[in-house]
Amino acid sequence: MSDETGEERKEAGAGLMQYSPEGMMPFGPVHPSLKEPEYFKLILEGEKIVQVIPRIGYVHRGIERAAQERTWVKNIYLFERICGICSFAHSISYTQAVEAISPFEVPDRARYIRLVVAELERIHSHLLWLGLVGHWAGFDTLFMWVWKDREHVLDLEEEITGNRVHKSYSTFGGVRKDLPDNIGEKAKAELGYIEKRATYYKDLVQSEETLAVRTRGVGRITQETARKLSPVGPLLRCTGIGRDVRVEDPYAAYDEVRPEVQTSKDGDIASLLVLRLDEVLDSCRMVKEALEKIPAGPVKAAFPRTVHEGESSFHVEAPRGELFYFVKSAGGSVPERVKIRTPTMANLLTATEMLKGQTLADVPVVLTGMDPCFGCMDRVSVFDVAKSKGWSVSGEELREYGIEYYRRKRG
Amino acid sequence: MRQTSADLLSKLADKLGGTLRDGPKSTVITVTPDKAPEACIAVSSLSGLYHLSTITGIDLGDEIEILYHFWEGKRFVIVRTDVPKSVPRIRSVADAMPSATLYEAEVQDLLGVAFDGNPYTGRRLLLPDDYPAEAPPPLRKDADPEKIRKMMKLE
Numbered sequence: 196m197s198d199e200t201g202e203e204r205k206e207a208g209a210g211l212m213q214y215s216p217e218g219m220m221p222f223g224p225v226h227p228s229l230k231e232p233e234y235f236k237l238i239l240e241g242e243k244i245v246q247v248i249p250r251i252g253y254v255h256r257g258i259e260r261a262a263q264e265r266t267w268v269k270n271i272y273l274f275e276r277i278c279g280i281c282s283f284a285h286s287i288s289y290t291q292a293v294e295a296i297s298p299f300e301v302p303d304r305a306r307y308i309r310l311v312v313a314e315l316e317r318i319h320s321h322l323l324w325l326g327l328v329g330h331w332a333g334f335d336t337l338f339m340w341v342w343k344d345r346e347h348v349l350d351l352e353e354e355i356t357g358n359r360v361h362k363s364y365s366t367f368g369g370v371r372k373d374l375p376d377n378i379g380e381k382a383k384a385e386l387g388y389i390e391k392r393a394t395y396y397k398d399l400v401q402s403e404e405t406l407a408v409r410t411r412g413v414g415r416i417t418q419e420t421a422r423k424l425s426p427v428g429p430l431l432r433c434t435g436i437g438r439d440v441r442v443e444d445p446y447a448a449y450d451e452v453r454p455e456v457q458t459s460k461d462g463d464i465a466s467l468l469v470l471r472l473d474e475v476l477d478s479c480r481m482v483k484e485a486l487e488k489i490p491a492g493p494v495k496a497a498f499p500r501t502v503h504e505g506e507s508s509f510h511v512e513a514p515r516g517e518l519f520y521f522v523k524s525a526g527g528s529v530p531e532r533v534k535i536r537t538p539t540m541a542n543l544l545t546a547t548e549m550l551k552g553q554t555l556a557d558v559p560v561v562l563t564g565m566d567p568c569f570g571c572m573d574r575v576s577v578f579d580v581a582k583s584k585g586w587s588v589s590g591e592e593l594r595e596y597g598i599e600y601y602r603r604k605r606g
Numbered sequence: 607m608r609q610t611s612a613d614l615l616s617k618l619a620d621k622l623g624g625t626l627r628d629g630p631k632s633t634v635i636t637v638t639p640d641k642a643p644e645a646c647i648a649v650s651s652l653s654g655l656y657h658l659s660t661i662t663g664i665d666l667g668d669e670i671e672i673l674y675h676f677w678e679g680k681r682f683v684i685v686r687t688d689v690p691k692s693v694p695r696i697r698s699v700a701d702a703m704p705s706a707t708l709y710e711a712e713v714q715d716l717l718g719v720a721f722d723g724n725p726y727t728g729r730r731l732l733l734p735d736d737y738p739a740e741a742p743p744p745l746r747k748d749a750d751p752e753k754i755r756k757m758m759k760l761e
Contacts, residue, residue: 252715252732259716260745295631425657425705438656444680508632508675508682510659519659521675536660536709543708 242554247547262533275361283316284513286365292509292520302496305369307489309447314478319348320514321471324566331559332409333598344392347385369495379486386479393475400468410464414549414561426545427538428516433470434462440512452485464564515566539567556600611652618648632682642687643697646674649683661709663717665747670719698723718743
């Protein structure tokens with residue numbers, strides 16, 4: 196990336212403006228805010244970012260191609276490994292897309308269980324994110340508190356599915372096994388704790404000075420930008436547009452246990468903090484409601500080994516927004532084509548807009564604020580890449596820089 | 607709303623000389639490649655339509671099938687077109703719909719369909735910069751991972 200010639204440097208990046216080589220700052224592929232590689236060309240005027248050109252693909256492993264050579268069932272476990280945070284969103288999206296080709300009715304109890312695990316995953320994903328924002332804003336206490344609390348949700352997920360991360364739980368025709376006995380009691384206790392903590396954090400993120408300085412008015416998205424670039428999930432909802440797949444196009448049991456769509460108006464990172472905590476509280480309510488309402492019966496129906504000829508487009512609301520699957524079957528034992536569009540791919544252009552006008556010191560917080568999952572976007576599992584020596588800025592240095600910048604600014 | 611948009615879509619298909627297929631979860635409009643951008647822009651301005659979810663490319667053998675998935679309430683409106691492999695070109699819709707920029711660039715990289723007017727034309731989005739120009743794009747049916755690895759001197 197760094198060996199561009201002068202000619203190449205002058206060309207318009209994402210086609211939006213020309214820039215001179217002096218003001219160009221290569222950023223990545225060692226990503227500043229998560230341990231995932233991604234590359235951003237930042238065009239600066241002094242401290243101010245005027246243009247951002249993303250270049251993705253550093254962890255692209257060709258999972259869509261690999262899927263064409265694996266059987267339908269094996270693919271469930273392949274797709275689950277696309278993301279280490281929202282693995283269940285991938286597996287329910289794929290299994291429901293395949294079930295929709297037939298079409299196949301899943302037992303009611305299985306629909307409820309899918310909802311329960313999907314909402315637990317939303318809680319742990321949002322908490323993970325909140326901790327990271329704390330870390331990158333220089334508020335490490337928050338990071339440690341939140342990640343400790345997140346363990347309670349992971350324990351609950353392990354109790355239900357047998358695993359904390361790659362749950363391998365959803366399958367064609369339902370879920371692999373029934374809920375454990377007395378899960379209702381345990382969930383009520385754990386979620387009661389999470390609710391208490393989330394309420395406290397909601398108060399904290401609105402009153403704590405460190406976070407307010409770093410997030411208020413930072414990384415602002417307007418409704419106009421949102422309509423133009425169509426981000427998904429919290430990034431869209433923080434501009435006041437209340438769109439959510441769970442409500443607009445219900446899947447699993449979302450037509451019976453209805454979410455309340457959370458929105459906020461400011462469109463900055465501070466409003467994302469409150470918005471995501473509101474979603475955590477709503478998810479806690481939904482899990483408890485679902486476990487009370489859940490009907491008795493089988494959790495899995497026999498699903499044919501081969502899938503009819505046909506195709507289906509399916510989407511679910513993953514923690515980061517709309518996760519889209521297109522599955523085409525030619526009637527064989529392997530899929531003809533599976534296309535995946537993850538939320539981060541849809542949010543990437545919006546993230547570049549969020550960065551514009553910010554200072555270099557804001558980059559870690561803004562990029563974390565969009566809740567990126569580059570591994571998802573490149574369709575692989577997450578792994579570390581050794582630091583490249585060619586670049587002057589590493590994530591850690593930039594974090595220090597951001598904290599120092601605000602310390603000096605605030606005196 | 608569903609009714610009116612169905613009427614509008616069938617009118618649109620007639621106007622562009624395409625065909626319309628209505629399913630329970632999706633409505634598919636099939637048009638020729640030169641009409642596809644026009645169809646996409648017309649579909650995207652329908653009231654009640656949310657956004658372009660993504661663009662899918664599929665290798666059908668002699669053609670590359672391109673699907674534009676638009677999300678509308680409880681279903682998808684899909685604009686479908688077949689681009690011949692001999693001339694894999696189509697006009698970009700990124701000017702009118704900036705959200706299509708990266709989706710087009712992805713199809714361009716992985717299936718080798720050029721989207722005229724896309725800002726990523728001539729540059730890579732997903733593939734490595736040293737991906738050999740003579741190697742087939744990786745999602746084409748004739749792409750052999752072993753051969754590509756040899757071409758890239760990875761073994």
